[in-house]
Amino acid sequence: MDGGEHTQGQDRSAGGVPGGEPPQRPRDARETRARILRAAGAVFAERGYDAATVRYVAARAGVNQALIFRYFGSKKALLTEVMAQDGKEQVSTTPPERLFETALRGVLAEGGADADRLLAVYLRSIGSGDAAPETVRALGEEYAAALAALSEADDGTLRAQLAMAWLLGIGLMRVVVRQEPLASAAPDAVCAHVLTALDRLLPMPPGEETRAGEERPGVRS
Amino acid sequence: MDGGEHTQGQDRSAGGVPGGEPPQRPRDARETRARILRAAGAVFAERGYDAATVRYVAARAGVNQALIFRYFGSKKALLTEVMAQDGKEQVSTTPPERLFETALRGVLAEGGADADRLLAVYLRSIGSGDAAPETVRALGEEYAAALAALSEADDGTLRAQLAMAWLLGIGLMRVVVRQEPLASAAPDAVCAHVLTALDRLLPMPPGEETRAGEERPGVRS
DNA sequence: CCCTTGTGTAAGCACACGCTTACAACGCTA
DNA sequence: TAGCGTTGTAAGCGTGTGCTTACACAAGGG
Numbered sequence: 001m002d003g004g005e006h007t008q009g010q011d012r013s014a015g016g017v018p019g020g021e022p023p024q025r026p027r028d029a030r031e032t033r034a035r036i037l038r039a040a041g042a043v044f045a046e047r048g049y050d051a052a053t054v055r056y057v058a059a060r061a062g063v064n065q066a067l068i069f070r071y072f073g074s075k076k077a078l079l080t081e082v083m084a085q086d087g088k089e090q091v092s093t094t095p096p097e098r099l100f101e102t103a104l105r106g107v108l109a110e111g112g113a114d115a116d117r118l119l120a121v122y123l124r125s126i127g128s129g130d131a132a133p134e135t136v137r138a139l140g141e142e143y144a145a146a147l148a149a150l151s152e153a154d155d156g157t158l159r160a161q162l163a164m165a166w167l168l169g170i171g172l173m174r175v176v177v178r179q180e181p182l183a184s185a186a187p188d189a190v191c192a193h194v195l196t197a198l199d200r201l202l203p204m205p206p207g208e209e210t211r212a213g214e215e216r217p218g219v220r221s
Numbered sequence: 222m223d224g225g226e227h228t229q230g231q232d233r234s235a236g237g238v239p240g241g242e243p244p245q246r247p248r249d250a251r252e253t254r255a256r257i258l259r260a261a262g263a264v265f266a267e268r269g270y271d272a273a274t275v276r277y278v279a280a281r282a283g284v285n286q287a288l289i290f291r292y293f294g295s296k297k298a299l300l301t302e303v304m305a306q307d308g309k310e311q312v313s314t315t316p317p318e319r320l321f322e323t324a325l326r327g328v329l330a331e332g333g334a335d336a337d338r339l340l341a342v343y344l345r346s347i348g349s350g351d352a353a354p355e356t357v358r359a360l361g362e363e364y365a366a367a368l369a370a371l372s373e374a375d376d377g378t379l380r381a382q383l384a385m386a387w388l389l390g391i392g393l394m395r396v397v398v399r400q401e402p403l404a405s406a407a408p409d410a411v412c413a414h415v416l417t418a419l420d421r422l423l424p425m426p427p428g429e430e431t432r433a434g435e436e437r438p439g440v441r442s
Numbered sequence: 443c444c445c446t447t448g449t450g451t452a453a454g455c456a457c458a459c460g461c462t463t464a465c466a467a468c469g470c471t472a
Numbered sequence: 473t474a475g476c477g478t479t480g481t482a483a484g485c486g487t488g489t490g491c492t493t494a495c496a497c498a499a500g501g502g
Contacts, residue, residue, distance in 0.1 A: 027449050027498065050271065054490060064451050069491060126347075126393055140400055155410070161394060161403040162414055169390025172347055173382060179361055182382040189376070193383055197418045248468060248479050275460060285481055290461060 033071050035061045040068075041082045045117045048124030049079055079125075083118065083139060096146050100163060100202070103143065104194060107171040108187035123171045140164060151202055159201050166194065254292050256282045261289075262303045266338040269345030270300055300346075304339065304360060317367050321384060321423070324364065325415060328392040329408035344392045361385060372423055380422050387415065 039061035043052045054075050058065040072078045094102050106119055122139055140161075147160035170190065174183050182190070260282035264273045275296050279286040293299045315323050327340055343360055361382075368381035391411065395404045403411070 029449065032449080053488080055488090065490095066452090066492080067450070070449085075490065126397055137398055137400060140394075140398065144400070155402075158402050158406055158410070159414060161400055162391065162411065165390035165394045165403065166387045167390065168393055169386035169388065170383065172389055172393070173361075173386045176347055177358055177361065179358060179365070179382060181376075181379050182386065185379055189379070190383065193380065193422055197422045200421065201414055201418045250479065253479080274458080276458085286460095287462080287482090288480070291479085296460065 032061075032063060032067060036063055036068055036071060036078075037082060037085055039063075040078050041085070041117055041121070044079060044082055044125065045120035046124075048121075048126075050125075054078075079121075083121065096150055099143070099146055100167075100198070101191065101195065103167055104170070104191055105187060107167055107174070108190055119171065120175070123168065123175055126168070126172075147202065163198055163202055166198070170194070253282075253284060253288060257284055257289055257292060257299075258303060258306055260284075261299050262306070262338055262342070265300060265303055265346065266341035267345075269342075269347075271346070275299075300342075304342065317371055320364070320367050321388075321419070322412065322416065324388055325391070325412055326408060328388055328395070329411055340388075340392065341396065344389065344396055347389070347393075368423065384419055384423055387419070391415070 036057065040052075040057045043057045043060055046052075047056075054068055055065055057078070058068055068075075068078060072081055103119065107123075118139065144157060144160040144164050147163060148156040150156070151159055153159060170182070173179050177183075257278065261273075261278045264278045264281055267273075268277075275289055276286055278299070279289055289296075289299060293302055324340065328344075339360065365378060365381045365385050368384060369377040371377070372380055374380060391403070394400050398404075
């Protein structure tokens with residue numbers, strides 16, 4: 001986009017592509033599809049929708065670029081499929097009263113090739129004026145709805161979305177803006193502050209939530 | 222970006238470009254520069270750094286594209302200049318204890334061709350992996366530093382950045398994700414919730430801050 | 443053996459992007 | 473009026489992008 005330097009990057013076994021899995025079983029359509037999906041998930045999470053190029057996803061998957069269009073039709077459809085794949089899993093598995101903290105910890109844990117990958121896709125794709133918001137908004141609604149159910153207030157959804165917004169902002173600050181000291185602050189410290197402030201917004205049934213300053217060892221991924 | 226439909230858009234008096242000011246005084250370098258700067262500010266605020274094209278800024282300013290490069294050198298430099306122009310003004314003019322609420326209200330007020338334009342640039346440019354974060358981070362640091370001065374806690378900067386993060390997230394949710402009901406919630410309602418939650422994070426000298434539910438009529442821009 | 447069908451590949455199309463270049467029009471001073 | 477620097481313009485360069493096309497193999501059945 002800048003008309004500058006760029007490594008060309010051939011499709012298969014290209015130079016400079018990290019994590020390109022070697023093509024094992026030849027001519028296995030299901031495996032190929034799955035590999036593309038895996039690679040796409042990782043790349044979308046790392047770069048966001050706009051900056052993730054189809055060519056790079058293909059290279060990362062060790063697959064020809066055209067296959068992506070054969071199997072998924074378009075880049076946008078790929079995104080949709082990625083989000084549908086591991087989508088909603090965390091939301092529906094973790095109990096609502098732990099949802100927020102779990103998501104917060106997911107955002108705070110870095111590296112994150114894990115379950116928080118979905119959230120990373122969300123974070124990084126938000127700026128994309130093109131397709132991402134539309135496709136990606138559903139996830140946000142899922143989270144907010146689950147969170148809203150916790151509060152008896154009639155503006156529960158608003159409160160939940162405000163909490164989500166904070167999550168979002170913190171993730172953005174850490175992951176893409178990398179502003180210090182937030183970027184390298186200890187997850188527990190951040191978590192404590194946020195939870196303290198938030199239990200005025202999302203009052204939880206007493207005893208259910210984690211106390212603010214309390215340590216929760218080994219929750220990361 | 223999508224390889225699809227697009228209106229061509231000639232440089233001068235092009236069709237379909239909103240707000241293109243007519244070229245009045247011919248051959249006035251200062252005016253031309255100023256017009257480019259104005260247009261660039263608006264376009265960056267509306268679309269973010271990546272999505273804002275030099276061609277569009279030129280059309281919007283009613284100016285030939287090449288002039289942008291003559292006067293500013295590069296798109297990135299244009300961004301820098303835009304942020305330097307009306308930059309830091311709000312931060313340095315408004316007193317620290319009102320900074321957060323003012324910024325919040327700026328984010329909550331929509332349309333925003335006003336002073337909150339700077340913040341809009343920040344919001345929309347964050348996803349850009351290219352130049353924006355680097356150039357744009359300075360603004361965030363400015364805000365955070367001013368906010369941090371309010372708190373006596375040793376992690377005042379962390380707290381301030383968390384507050385900033387919330388601002389960011391709320392703006393993103395409203396402006397780009399447009400998630401309901403947050404997107405069309407009343408500024409006062411949002412403000413009340415946020416301020417209530419936040420005075421656990423950023424304890425202000427008593428009497429200085431605005432009480433949470435209190436109405437503050439006519440603060441918008 | 444060919445022919446079909448499913449899978450993978452190389453090359454390219456159309457176009458938008460940031461940026462550059464060659465040149466025309468203006469306004470000033472000599 | 474000629475010369476000259478300043479301001480504006482049209483055209484295009486190189487590259488990256490999403491997506492398409494024409495083709496090469498492998499397998500399996502007639």
